[in-house]
Each structure stands twice: as structure tokens, then as C-alpha cells.
Amino acid sequence: MTNRILAAAALMLGLSFGANASECELSLEANDMMQFNTKVLSAPASCKEVSITLTHTGTLPAQAMGHNLVITDTANVAAVGTDGMAAGFDNNYVKPGDERVYAASKVIGGGESVTLTFSTEKLTAGGDYTFLCSFPGHWAIMQGKFEFK
Template identity: 85%
Template sequence: MTTRILAAAGLMLSLSFGATASECEVALEANDMMQFSTKLISVPASCEEVSITLKHTGKSPAQAMGHNVVITDTANVQAVGTDGMAAGLDNNYVKPGDERVYAASKVIGGGETTTLTFKTDKLSAGGDYTFLCTFPGHWAIMQGKFEFK
């Protein structure tokens, strides 16, 4: 009985102080068919930091069919994707110092996993954000909505 009361109290405390860690952690998969496992990532605006774990479930190496995850304003998707292509694999297909990019993971190949952890202080609750893969040619179809609400 005491354990249940303590667990309930702990839950109430975590709810009163914002999002729980698990609400701020997201699992995402990408495959050799240029597809993410979801078209929507949603995290509470109370998350001060978000972690996205990207797993490449395919078999192709990073040089041939690599994937990353990049967060930007929806209005900037095409420009970030195009500039990323020119930045090359050494820069994980993200233009160095690109202020339009809120967060970006490294490019991974088949069987690999990476975790991107970033602070949300530059995001606004209810903002119009997109997550995408900036590997050349992928950004046009490998994207989804990133909700911060």
C-alpha cells in the first residue's frame, strides 16, 4: 500500500513539474525504401530537451542510402535539403552553421543507430516544424511533422 501511495505521489510530482523523460524521448526508424516509420513526431512543449533515436533498419551503407534526422521550420525544408546536399557526407548533409536547423543527427547506414539530443529553447509551442532526412534526394519524401505542443 505504501509503495502505491509513493508511486502515485511521484507521478503527481512529475506531472506538476512538466513532461516526463519518456515523453521527451522518441524512437524513429528509417529503411532502404526511403521511408521513416512515422509521419508525425509529437512532444510536449514542456520538454526542455528532446532525444530522437534513429535506427536504420535497412542494409545499405551510409554512402549509398544513409539517413539522418533534421528539424527545421516547414517553410525551410526545401532550402535546408538543397543546401545539405551541397554540404556533403562529411557534414552529414547539413550546411555547417545553418541557423535554420534546430537539430541534426549524423548520417547512419543500415543496421546503425544514432541518438540526437537537443534543447528546445529555440522552438515555440505550436510552431510549424518538420523533421526530414537531408541525404541527397531524400528530403522531398522522407519528412514528417514535428509537433511541439
């Protein structure tokens, strides 16, 4: 009972004891026209883990117009994308063991969803991060800013 009262008082005063679970759960859509529905995903630095659900709203199969979600430093986008193309579909277009990649989902096709949950342990608050689709040819235009602050 005391914890509830303290939590209610903290909410009324605008205090926070870390991120709410809902702040650490994000969603993103991708379509058959090689577009994400947003250019910015944001999570508070107090999140120990972040979950992002990627939904492919198109109809084309994964082999033809698949999408995945990869998070890396902005400076590494081109290299991660290029190495991902060489890694192939069986590796979800992500170079195996690539230490430049903080998180990566499997490739999904139209009508499918995947949830990527990852530790933020290696991220720095205010760092310069990008989310992208590493399917061949997609990473150059299918990307956005991942804010962790």
C-alpha cells in the same frame, strides 16, 4: 517521503509537473526504401531537451542509402535540403552553421542507430516544424511533422 506523497496525489488527480523523461525520448526508423516509419513525432512543450533515436533498419551502407534526422521550420525544408546536398557527406548533408536547423544527426547506414539530443530553447509551442532526412534526393519524400505542444 512528503515529495512521494505529493507526487502520488498529483498522479491520482491527473496533475503534471512537467514532462516525464520518457515523453521527451522518441524513436524513429528509416529503411532502404527511403521511408520513415511514422509521419509525426510529438513531444510536450514542457520538455527542455528532446532525444530522438534514429535506427536505420535497412542493409545498405551510409554512402549509398544513408539517413539522418534534421529538424527545421516547415517553411525551410526545401532550402535546408538543397543546401544540405551541397554541404556533402562529410558535413552529414547539413550546411555548417545553418541557423535554420534546430537539430541534426550524423548520417547512418543500414543496421546503425544514432541518438540526437537537442535543446528545445529555440522552439515555440505549437510551431510549424518538420523532421527530414537531408541525404541527397531524400528530403522531398522523407519527412514528417515534428509537434511541440
